Amino acid sequence: MKFALVDCNNFYVSCERVFRPDLNGLPVVVLSNNDGCAVARSNEAKALGVAMGQPFFEIKHLVESHGLVALSSNYALYGDISNRVMSVLADEAPQVEVYSIDESFLDLDNMVSVQDLAGWCRQLRRRVRLWTGIPVSIGIANTKTLAKVANRLAKKSAKADGVLDLTSRSDWVEMALRRTEVGDVWGIGNRWSKVCVGAGIVTAFDLSRANPGWIRKAMGNVGLRTVMELQGTAVYSLETEPADRKTVCVSRSFGSATASMEEVRGAMLEYASRAAAKLRHDGMVAAGLQVFVSTDRFRSEDPQRAVSGSVKLSPATADTTSIVRAAVQLLERLWADGYRYRKTGVLLIDLVRPEDLPRDLFPAASSPRQARLMTALDAANDRFGRGALHLGLSAPAAAWRMRREAKTPSWTTNWREIPTVTA
DNA sequence: TCTGGGGTCCTAGGACCC
DNA sequence: TCTGGGGTCCTAGGACCC
Numbered sequence: 316m317k318f319a320l321v322d323c324n325n326f327y328v329s330c331e332r333v334f335r336p337d338l339n340g341l342p343v344v345v346l347s348n349n350d351g352c353a354v355a356r357s358n359e360a361k362a363l364g365v366a367m368g369q370p371f372f373e374i375k376h377l378v379e380s381h382g383l384v385a386l387s388s389n390y391a392l393y394g395d396i397s398n399r400v401m402s403v404l405a406d407e408a409p410q411v412e413v414y415s416i417d418e419s420f421l422d423l424d425n426m427v428s429v430q431d432l433a434g435w436c437r438q439l440r441r442r443v444r445l446w447t448g449i450p451v452s453i454g455i456a457n458t459k460t461l462a463k464v465a466n467r468l469a470k471k472s473a474k475a476d477g478v479l480d481l482t483s484r485s486d487w488v489e490m491a492l493r494r495t496e497v498g499d500v501w502g503i504g505n506r507w508s509k510v511c512v513g514a515g516i517v518t519a520f521d522l523s524r525a526n527p528g529w530i531r532k533a534m535g536n537v538g539l540r541t542v543m544e545l546q547g548t549a550v551y552s553l554e555t556e557p558a559d560r561k562t563v564c565v566s567r568s569f570g571s572a573t574a575s576m577e578e579v580r581g582a583m584l585e586y587a588s589r590a591a592a593k594l595r596h597d598g599m600v601a602a603g604l605q606v607f608v609s610t611d612r613f614r615s616e617d618p619q620r621a622v623s624g625s626v627k628l629s630p631a632t633a634d635t636t637s638i639v640r641a642a643v644q645l646l647e648r649l650w651a652d653g654y655r656y657r658k659t660g661v662l663l664i665d666l667v668r669p670e671d672l673p674r675d676l677f678p679a680a681s682s683p684r685q686a687r688l689m690t691a692l693d694a695a696n697d698r699f700g701r702g703a704l705h706l707g708l709s710a711p712a713a714a715w716r717m718r719r720e721a722k723t724p725s726w727t728t729n730w731r732e733i734p735t736v737t738a
Numbered sequence: 739t740c741t742g743g744g745g746t747c748c749t750a751g752g753a754c755c756c
Numbered sequence: 757t758c759t760g761g762g763g764t765c766c767t768a769g770g771a772c773c774c
Contacts, residue, residue: 346742347742348742349741351740351741352741352742354774370741373741414773415774416774417774418774502772502773506771506772507772535748535749537748537771537772561745561746562744564743565743566743566744567742568743612741613741660743717742
């Protein structure tokens with residue numbers, strides 16, 4: 316097996332820079348919802364010491380002192396640019412697995428005609444850059460986990476020119492593993508990283524040579540698989556067909572906390588509507604639903620409460636009205652006065668394709684009339700933007716709405732915000 | 739004043755069965 | 757002093773990912 320991992324560099328920041336070239340060379344971060352945390356950083360921002368996921372209030376002073384530019388997240392833009400990048404890859408490579416918004420694995424096995432894989436990847440890299448404006452790095456190896464290792468080193472090394480092929484020389488895998496900290500291995504998170512270092516396993520190379528019995532005890536079969544992949548045995552293969560989703564979740568922290576059930580209900584109404592629309596988009600129905608609501612866990616001086624509950628949806632459905640009704644009823648049951656709530660959400664569970672439901676056991680999930688209504692609803696919101704058509708009771712100006720103080724325009728997905736060029 | 743959102747998989751333990 | 761052996765199914769929680 317031979318895999319390439321194509322990973323976009325500092326993806327959200329790079330997307331912003333496509334339409335804001337004035338941001339090149341500046342320290343830039345993109346913030347999470349409510350402008351809460353830094354979720355993407357330019358190299359210049361990393362050099363200032365901004366950590367992944369760091370709360371914005373901790374780095375706000377860098378705006379004044381070092382010209383840090385902080386942008387609110389613009390997911391419409393990132394999703395659209397992602398599609399463009401992935402379609403360039405799909406044009407060039409026979410088999411592609413889109414792994415996340417900014418990463419794809421390619422299968423290089425069926426490319427016998429290509430003599431120089433690294434050269435071919437450099438060409439691909441230039442093409443993505445030219446056609447989308449996005450810089451990518453590419454790692455090549457015999458397993459996905461090793462391709463991840465290669466990719467990280469390709470990003471860090473200037474002379475790699477964005478591509479590192481660990482299959483081209485027999486001693487490169489070991490060298491790469493020695494230069495990778497155990498916590499930077501795909502599949503080794505914060506927790507396991509500490510456990511490993513405590514046991515004297517510091518580098519990826521140490522991990523690849525660790526005692527299997529110990530690995531199994533500390534990290535189970537998952538850890539064992541990671542070790543095998545580091546040793547060069549491919550455990551994970553290329554998944555070109557996306558599997559059916561198992562859950563749909565819509566949840567948000569509020570712009571500011573609220574003790575009003577009216578307001579939280581308004582939020583739930585929107586979240587549940589969006590969850591139902593996602594479900595219909597995937598052509599599935601849900602047989603169950605969970606709702607949760609919680610206070611602000613960072614305000615430890617306030618009384619804390621975090622509750623959740625679930626109900627069955629019978630018959631299984633993707634109908635907005637049924638899902639919203641069930642979610643709101645459950646929220647009202649979970650509700651207790653006297654708390655300032657900061658977050659709520661809905662999780663649709665037990666998803667199935669309607670054609671897989673037992674035929675005659677249940678009545679039709681919704682009447683044909685209701686189904687047509689949902690189709691019309693989706694079509695209107697597709698065409699005119701999310702929320703163009705929605706159930707009543709929604710409160711546009713409520714305090715729970717998220718803060719996004721520095722969002723760039725939806726350059727590529729909204730006609731009213733399309734960029735204009737002046738000579 | 740200020741701390742994201744959306745997923746997957748695995749495991750341990752309890753309920754229940756014969 | 758002693759209190760079966762196996763199974764399955766479900767759920768909650770914990771780990772991981774981007």
